[in-house]
Amino acid sequence: MVLTKVAGGFRHPTTITNAADGSGRLFIVEQGGRIRILHGGQVLSPPFLDISHLVTRDGGEQGLLGVAFPPDFGHRKQFFVDYTNKEGIGNTVLARIGLMSGDANRADAHSLTRLLTIKQPYANHNGGEIVFGPDKMLYIGMGDGGSSGDPKRNGQSTKTLFGKLLRIDVLGATAPYAVPAGNPFGNEIWAYGLRNPWRFSFDRGTGDLYIADVGQDLVEEIDYQPAGKGAGANYGWSIMEGSRCFRHPGCKEDGLTMPIAEYRHGEGDCSVTGGYVYRGKHKALQGTYFYGDFCSGRIWGLKREDGAWKTRLVKESGLAISTFGEDESGELYVADYGKGDIYRISAP
Secondary structure (H helix, E strand, C coil): CEEEEEECCCCCEEEEEECCCCCCCEEEEECCCEEEEEECCEECCCCCEECCCCECCCCCCCCEEEEECCCCHHHHCEEEEEEEECCCCCCEEEEEEEEECCEEEEEEEEEEEEEEEECCCCCCCCCCCEEECCCCCEEEEECCCCCCCCCCCCCCCCCCCCCEEEEEECCCCCCCCECCCCCCCCCCEEEECCCCCCEEEECCCCCCEEEEECCCCCEEEEEEECCCCCCCCECCCCCEECCEECCCCCCCCCCCCCCCEEEECECCECCEECCCECCCCCHHHCCCEEEEECCCCEEEEEEEECCEEEEEEEEECCCCEEEEEECCCCCEEEEECCCCEEEEEECC
16 A cells, blocks of 8 residues: 655544535545645635634544535535534534535535534544435434443443434435434434444445444454445444453343454554545555554555455554545545645555
8 A cells, every 4th residue: 555645734634525526626624623625736725614613622532523515515505514512511513504605615604504413421432424325314423422431321222322323314305304214213323332433434336334433442343234234233332342342241242233343452553543445446455445543553454355354454654544535536545633644545
């Protein structure tokens, strides 16, 4: 794997994504509350969006954490953000924002409309990833509410939105959103048993879903849903941390969906950052899911071969990997949280 720097100067990047509108733009989310556009090798000024006055960063995991552009963004001219606000300890907000009239490179912060607010009991484990799935539903990653060890047992409760993958319809006529048919519990919850699904993504080639769930003290994991499946999946937290019993020795895996890959803390590893399945022009990378570790900077490739999932270390990057990203053509990128640099991934 080769990493080529394409831009720098970002302050704590948390998301890299595209609008799928044919413009070729990359949108870089900064944790403090701004979204900037990278286009043609240049970082555009002024920022696409600045809601820093609404965003709290009192905790290291808080801030502007996610952005999602709907499949019909070119027509709708609205997009969605996930951030922690300045209420209480920092509540999670899902909001819709429109564009400035006549300027596709500027969002209208005054048009921000809250669709969902979730009161956070602690400042950490905020999740923050939001992604439109192949079914045009919006998927939202929610951490278990924070602190340590899931003290409120949120991960295994289907009565709370904490520790979940949510699925809602924000594009239909129902305001502020609708709970789609097929959600297994009659509410926003799609899957549960997650600790902090910081980054997840759909394979643009197959529709399969990969969820990177940040562990507690020992195990980082990659969870998986085949396309069109996964409703009601239980990924185990806080019964288990990865494939390890968390609360009680001898716990049972019955009814749990186990990770397809995991790794233990040690040698500098501490927090998984999920990536994407590569669908760009480099044949050597094709069909491989790439993910990394925030602390060690290691990047792994994961692929199913002969019916079994196989992982290999592909890069000792030395980066503080906060997020991966994908452009319109399927090329992948990775961000260095500390230095604020963005790198494109390619084959040697």
